Amino acid sequence: MSKFGKKPGEKTTGSRIFNLFSYVFLIISSCVSLFPIFYAVMGSFKSNLDFITGKGGVIPQSWHPENYVKAWETANFARYTLNSVFVTLCAIIGCLLVTSMAGYVFARGAFPGKKLIMGLFLGSMFLATGAITIFPIFSLAKTLGLNTSLWGLIVIYIFSINVANVYLVMGYVKGLPKELDEAARIDGCGFFATFMRVILPLCKPILATVALLVFKLVWNDYLMPMVFTLSNDNLKTLTVGVVSLKSSGGGAGAYDIMLAGTAISLIPMLTFYAFTSKFFISGITAGAVKG
Amino acid sequence: MNNKLVAKKQSLWHRIKQGRVAYLMLLPAVVGFVLLTLYPNLWVVSLSFFKYDGITNPTFIGLENYVRLFTRDPLWWRAVLNTAVFSVGKLLIEMPLALILAVMLNRKLRGSNLIRGLIFLPNVTSAAVMAVVFSLLFSAYNGVINNALFTLGAIDYPIEWLGTSPHAMIVVILVSTWQSIGINTIFFLSGLQGIPEDVYESGDIDGAVGIKRFIYITLPLLARMLQLILMLAIIGSLQMFDIVKVLTAGGPSGTTEVMMTYIYSHFFPSSYAQSVVSQVGYGSALGVIASLIIGVVTSIYLYVSRKMDDIA
Numbered sequence: 187m188s189k190f191g192k193k194p195g196e197k198t199t200g201s202r203i204f205n206l207f208s209y210v211f212l213i214i215s216s217c218v219s220l221f222p223i224f225y226a227v228m229g230s231f232k233s234n235l236d237f238i239t240g241k242g243g244v245i246p247q248s249w250h251p252e253n254y255v256k257a258w259e260t261a262n263f264a265r266y267t268l269n270s271v272f273v274t275l276c277a278i279i280g281c282l283l284v285t286s287m288a289g290y291v292f293a294r295g296a297f298p299g300k301k302l303i304m305g306l307f308l309g310s311m312f313l314a315t316g317a318i319t320i321f322p323i324f325s326l327a328k329t330l331g332l333n334t335s336l337w338g339l340i341v342i343y344i345f346s347i348n349v350a351n352v353y354l355v356m357g358y359v360k361g362l363p364k365e366l367d368e369a370a371r372i373d374g375c376g377f378f379a380t381f382m383r384v385i386l387p388l389c390k391p392i393l394a395t396v397a398l399l400v401f402k403l404v405w406n407d408y409l410m411p412m413v414f415t416l417s418n419d420n421l422k423t424l425t426v427g428v429v430s431l432k433s434s435g436g437g438a439g440a441y442d443i444m445l446a447g448t449a450i451s452l453i454p455m456l457t458f459y460a461f462t463s464k465f466f467i468s469g470i471t472a473g474a475v476k477g
Numbered sequence: 478m479n480n481k482l483v484a485k486k487q488s489l490w491h492r493i494k495q496g497r498v499a500y501l502m503l504l505p506a507v508v509g510f511v512l513l514t515l516y517p518n519l520w521v522v523s524l525s526f527f528k529y530d531g532i533t534n535p536t537f538i539g540l541e542n543y544v545r546l547f548t549r550d551p552l553w554w555r556a557v558l559n560t561a562v563f564s565v566g567k568l569l570i571e572m573p574l575a576l577i578l579a580v581m582l583n584r585k586l587r588g589s590n591l592i593r594g595l596i597f598l599p600n601v602t603s604a605a606v607m608a609v610v611f612s613l614l615f616s617a618y619n620g621v622i623n624n625a626l627f628t629l630g631a632i633d634y635p636i637e638w639l640g641t642s643p644h645a646m647i648v649v650i651l652v653s654t655w656q657s658i659g660i661n662t663i664f665f666l667s668g669l670q671g672i673p674e675d676v677y678e679s680g681d682i683d684g685a686v687g688i689k690r691f692i693y694i695t696l697p698l699l700a701r702m703l704q705l706i707l708m709l710a711i712i713g714s715l716q717m718f719d720i721v722k723v724l725t726a727g728g729p730s731g732t733t734e735v736m737m738t739y740i741y742s743h744f745f746p747s748s749y750a751q752s753v754v755s756q757v758g759y760g761s762a763l764g765v766i767a768s769l770i771i772g773v774v775t776s777i778y779l780y781v782s783r784k785m786d787d788i789a
Contacts, residue, residue: 200687208581215578216595219659223602225621226610240619288506295503297496298489303507310514312772317718317741318764319517321531321757322524326512345509352506377498406603408719413745425603429723432609444609451606459601463594466601471663 223452229441230254230449237441250442257446265420266427267450270405273336273343273423277404278397280344281351285396286389288347289355290381294367307349316409324413336421339414343404351396354472358392359385395469398462402470405455424451525762531744531755542762553763555731556739557770559646563735564714566650571658572707578658579665580691593666597659604656608723611652615639642732645725649733653720657713661706668702669695704782711778715771736767 225244229237230253232246257263292304323342324333332338362385370380386393411423422430428451431444459466493500525542529535546553578596582589599607614621615638626632638644672695680686680694696703718737721727727734727742743760746753 205584205586208584209586212578212581212586212589212592212596216592219596219598219655222607222610222614222655223598225614226607229610229613237613237619240624243624244621284505284509287502291499291503295496295499296492297499298492303503307506307510310510313514313518314521314764314768315514316716317737317744318767319514319521320741321744321760322517322520323513326516342513345505346513347506347509378502381502402601406601406606408603408605408723409741416745425605428606428609432612432723433726441613445613448606448610452602455601455603456598459594459598463597464590467593467597467663470600470660471667 223456226445226448226452229445232442232445234440234442253442253446254450257443257450261427261431261440261443261447262419262422263424263427263447263450266422266424266447269336269421270424270451273339273411274401274404276340277343278400280340281348281400282393282397284344284347285351286355286386286393287381288352290359290385292352292356293359294380294385295377307347307352311349320409320413327414333414334418339411339421339423342410343400348399348403351399354396355389355392358389362388394465395472398466398469401458402455405451427451521761521764524758525765527758527761529756529758531757535758538758542759543766545759546762546766552731552734553739556727556734556736559733560715560717560735562646563650563653563717563733564711566646567654567714568707568710570650571654571661572710574654575658575661576665578662579669580695582662582666583669593663596662599656600659602656604653604719605723607656608652608720611648612639612724615648639725640729642729645729645733649721649724652724653714653717656720657710661710664702664706665699668699668706671702672698700786704786707782708775708778712771712775715774736763736770740764740767 228244228246231249231251232253233248233250236247258267292300327333327338327342330338332341366384366388367380370384375383406425407423408425408429411421411426412429415421415423415426424447428444428447431440431447524535526537526539527535528538528541582593582596615623617623617635617637617640620635620638622638623632623635626636636644638648676694676698677690680690716737717735718741721733721735721738722741725733727738740760740763743756743763746755
C-alpha cells in the first residue's frame, strides 16, 4: 500500500510540523484541564491569610495540613463525607439491582405489554427533569415522610431509573448466547433463577460500568441533595457542604476550610479515576451515547 | 368465532400469568418511572393552571400564569435569551476545539493516552464544586487569573469577572466548556477511529492530503457522529443549572440568569429571588414553556440536520 502514497502519520515535513504543533496544543490543553484541580488541591494547604493578601502564587508559601483537621472537625465535613459515602454506596447497590433486573427483563422476557413499557421508558427521556420537576418530587418525599433522613435521597436515586443504563444492560444481555438460558431451564431454573444464577454473574463488566456511572452522578450531584438538605445541615453531602461554605457569609473568612472541603470531595473521585481512567472513559462514553 | 375470541382472551390471560415473574422484576423500575418521571411531569403541567405558594390551597386561575409569562415577564424572556447566548457561545468554542483535540489525539503520538485522560478529567469532577474553585480563580482581587494578566501586562486594573457584564457570561461559558469539552473530544475521537484506514489510502491516490483530506474525507464521514454530539450538547446547554447557580447565581443583575435557574428561583426562593414567597404555579408554567422550548429547538435541529444530510 505504501507504493501508492504515504500512510497517515508517516514522517513528511508537513506531518512533522503538524505533530510538533499538536504536541504543543495538546500539552497546553491538558494543563488548562488540570490547573483548576491542581489549584484547589494546592490551595487546600494554604493559610487563609495567604488567600486574603494574595501572597504567593498557586503553591503555598507555608504548608497547612491542619486545614483538613479544621474542615473535618469544626466545619462538619466528617459528617458530610459520611453522608456522601453512605448515599453513594446505597444508590449504587440499589441502582444495580433495579437496572439489571429491568435490563434482563427487556432483553429476555416475553410478556404482553413489553413493547409498550419499553416505549414509555424511551419516551421518558424527552420529559422534563432537574429544576423543573424537583418541587413535586420533593413534595412527594415529604408526603411519604422521606425528607427527614438520607433515605429519601437514596430512594429517589435508586428509583429515578436511568433509561440509558437500562439499555446498556439490555444490550449486553442480548449479546449473551440464548443457549445459556435454555440450559438453565433444563436444569430447572425459572425466569428469576436464570437471572440470578446464570445471567447476573456474566454481567459483571456491564454492571461495573453502570456502577461507575451512578457513582459519578450521585457523588457529584448538587441540585437534589441541596433541595433535600435546605433545612438540615447534618444531612448535607460533600458537594452541598462545599457550596454552602461559599454562599454563607463566612466564605471570605474560610477559604482554607472551603478548599480543604473541596479537596476532600475531589480526592476519592480523582484517585479512582487515576487507576481506572480507560475504563472510566469508555464507560461514560457508552452511557452517554446510548442516552 | 366467539370461541376463538374466548381462546384468545384466555391465551392473553395465560401469557400475563406466565409473565408474572417478569412483571415483578420490572416493578421497581415501573414504579420509579410512574412516581418520579410521569407524576412530576403531569403535576407540573396541571399546577401551571393554578396559583400556589406551596403552603395554602392552590386556586385555579386558568391561563393567567401563561398570560403573565408571555406578556408581563421580561425577566423570563431575558433568561431565555441568556440561555441562547450561553448555548451558542459555548457550542462555538467547544465544538471546533473538541474536534481539533480529537484529530490531534487520533495521531497516536507518544503520551496521547495520558493527555486524553487529562482532557477528560474535568468531566469526572462535580460542576458545583468546581464552580466554587473557579469563583476563587476569577475573583477580582488577588484572583489567579487577574494576577496572571497583570504580570503579562495585559490589564492595568483588575477586571470584575463575576461582577460585570458581559464578563460574567464569558466566565460561565468558559467554565462550562472546561467541564464538558473532554466528553465531546472522546466522542469525536471514537468517530474518527471508526473511519477505516483504506478510505484514506484511496484518498491519497486522488491527492487528498493534509487539510484537504480533513475537509473532503474526514468531515463527511464524521457527519453522523457530529449530528449526535451536537444534539446532546445543545440539550445539555439548554438545561444548564449548576455552574450558573453556584458561580454567579444569575448575577450581576440577572445578566447570566438562565431558564433553569430562573425556574428554580420560583420554586425555592431562598437567596436572590424577586419575592420571598414560592410561586409554584407560575414556576410550573415556566417549566412547561421551557420544556416546549427545548423540544422545539431539538426538533428544528433534527429537521435541519436531516435536510443537510440529504444535500450532502
